[in-house]
Amino acid sequence: MIATETETKSPYDLALQNFEKAADALNLVNDDRNSVRNPERALIVSVPIMMDSGSVHCFEGFRVQHNTSRGPAKGGIRYHPNVTLAEVKALAMWMTWKCAVVNIPFGGGKGGVTCNPKVMSAKEIERLTRRYTHAILPIIGPGQDIPAPDVYTNPQIMAWIMDTYSMTRGHLVPGVVTGKPISLGGSQGRNEATGLGVFNTIECACPHLKMQIKGAKVAVQGFGNAGSVVAQLLDSAQADVVAVSDSRGCVYKKDGLHIAKLIQYKEHAGSVVGFPESEPITPDELLALDCDILVPAAMENMIDRANAPAIRARMIAEAANGPVTPEADAILEKKGAFVIPDILCNAGGVTVSYFEWVQNEQHMSWDLQEVNSRLQTIMQRSFIPVLDVHLERKVSMRTAATMLAIQRVVEATKTRGLYP
Ligand code: NAD
Numbered sequence: 437m438i439a440t441e442t443e444t445k446s447p448y449d450l451a452l453q454n455f456e457k458a459a460d461a462l463n464l465v466n467d468d469r470n471s472v473r474n475p476e477r478a479l480i481v482s483v484p485i486m487m488d489s490g491s492v493h494c495f496e497g498f499r500v501q502h503n504t505s506r507g508p509a510k511g512g513i514r515y516h517p518n519v520t521l522a523e524v525k526a527l528a529m530w531m532t533w534k535c536a537v538v539n540i541p542f543g544g545g546k547g548g549v550t551c552n553p554k555v556m557s558a559k560e561i562e563r564l565t566r567r568y569t570h571a572i573l574p575i576i577g578p579g580q581d582i583p584a585p586d587v588y589t590n591p592q593i594m595a596w597i598m599d600t601y602s603m604t605r606g607h608l609v610p611g612v613v614t615g616k617p618i619s620l621g622g623s624q625g626r627n628e629a630t631g632l633g634v635f636n637t638i639e640c641a642c643p644h645l646k647m648q649i650k651g652a653k654v655a656v657q658g659f660g661n662a663g664s665v666v667a668q669l670l671d672s673a674q675a676d677v678v679a680v681s682d683s684r685g686c687v688y689k690k691d692g693l694h695i696a697k698l699i700q701y702k703e704h705a706g707s708v709v710g711f712p713e714s715e716p717i718t719p720d721e722l723l724a725l726d727c728d729i730l731v732p733a734a735m736e737n738m739i740d741r742a743n744a745p746a747i748r749a750r751m752i753a754e755a756a757n758g759p760v761t762p763e764a765d766a767i768l769e770k771k772g773a774f775v776i777p778d779i780l781c782n783a784g785g786v787t788v789s790y791f792e793w794v795q796n797e798q799h800m801s802w803d804l805q806e807v808n809s810r811l812q813t814i815m816q817r818s819f820i821p822v823l824d825v826h827l828e829r830k831v832s833m834r835t836a837a838t839m840l841a842i843q844r845v846v847e848a849t850k851t852r853g854l855y856p
Contacts, residue, residue: 447526450762455529458838461831468846472532475525477501481571483549485563495551495564499572501581502528502544505848508579509545510535510786512586512615513568513593515561519548527586530757531786534779536841538818540790543845545581547572553588565593569600576601578611578797584789585615595620611796614789623792625807626785631665632808633784634755636815637776638670638729641751644823645774650674653727655749657681657719658734659708662755662782664699666731671695675729679722682707683734686722687714723747732759739764747773754778769832777834779841780822787814 445453452473459469477500484494498521501509511531514524524546532544549568553561575581585594594613598620601612610621618624625632642649652675656663659680667677676692684707687693693714701711709716723730723743730749732738736758739747744764752768752775754760760768760775768775788811795801802810825836 446522448522451526451529475500475502483568497549497568498524499547500524500528503532504543507541509581510542511546512584514548514586515553515588517552519550524548533841536844538783565596566600569597591617614792624804626788628665629788630662630785634666635669640819654729655679655727656731663733685709686717687711688717689714754781780837
């Protein structure tokens with residue numbers, strides 16, 4: 437098969453392509469494009485650490501701040517063998533738009549270290565984290581740039597980052613990272629926030645599509661943190677979650693899987709595969725099911741030009757970041773599928789990260805009900821203007837969300853007068 441655009445272009449080229457499409461729809465002048473297109477700052481660091489074997493290995497790490505006109509940079513840190521500067525730049529830009537769409541006072545940032553934590557011991561990961569934190573220390577801080585967990589990083593790693601940063605300040609600085617353990621200033625509801633935000637946007641989309649959650653047939657690709665919470669919430673709202681998958685396989689039940697039992701099953705079996713009250717199907721069969729709502733909640737680029745034509749769902753709620761390639765996006769648009777784009781759909785995670793930062797800065801802690809109710813308000817308030825732009829300007833929901841985000845960032849950049 438001939439290589440597709442997604443395969444030949446870098447992630448940053450693809451992020452720029454998405455930016456230019458929305459900027460064109462806005463008729464954005466070149467001066468404004470130039471002011472928000474490129475990352476403000478990109479730091480490349482060498483991270484030498486002692487491995488358990490006694491030898492020294494030097495890892496490469498990055499921290500990129502794409503735009504801070506609306507507030508400190510915000511974005512996760514990824515530990516993965518495929519981390520590159522181009523990927524981190526793309527993800528940082530994505531965070532700028534995501535924070536702007538939900539109108540929280542943050543800019544976009546992202547970080548990463550090229551490593552394979554699956555083959556590293558906990559002590560090696562701790563040494564890597566502390567040395568990487570030391571290397572990026574001059575550019576992070578509660579008012580400057582606030583990291584969070586991303587692929588293969590977790591609350592324990594955030595605790596080590598906070599500890600390393602705090603040691604240089606002489607006092608505890610919980611606001612330097614979010615996604616911390618609750619005992620160190622983490623927020624109630626952070627674990628479920630992405631899934632709850634996805635559910636909130638599905639609720640907002642239903643009246644527009646004249647669809648009801650009750651009785652809707654749902655397929656969820658990726659039964660991890662985000663996917664399992666969405667499945668649980670949809671199940672509680674009486675939707676029929678007929679299929680779910682993880683990296684090992686997919687399970688299907690025509691009249692709906694018992695999600696609570698499936699979560700328990702996965703906890704001890706390590707996968708959804710083999711769930712007793714279900715039959716196995718292939719990943720392509722899951723995508724092609726005759727269902728109302730498809731929730732991609734696994735990895736990037738899972739819906740591509742090869743499998744997109746078979747998708748029949750009316751609504752696609754992007755819990756994952758970048759699950760649909762640009763080619764597949766065009767196919768889905770032509771079919772009339774309603775896509776709730778990632779920068780809106782999964783923004784519940786960064787929104788509750790923002791709540792965590794606010795609580796840390798104010799030395800307060802909110803209860804779960806307060807966190808969830810504030811989250812619901814923000815998700816609903818963010819969905820409506822995106823839908824309005826989609827309908828008025830006849831652009832996809834993705835372009836509408838990016839247009840709104842760019843407008844807010846450009847306005848902030850110009851109002852500050854950053855380039856007199
Ligand atoms: P996770 O690791 O908890 O879950 C990912 C799930 O996807 C796992 O069940 C894994 O088995 C499954 N998976 C992996 N490859 C698969 C494949 N080929 N087919 C089917 N399933 C596959 O991760 P998560 O935190 O739930 O994140 C999932 C997605 O949501 C990612 O794209 C992430 O960037 C995005 N996201 C997560 C958050 C968050 O707060 N957790 C916030 C915003 C966006």
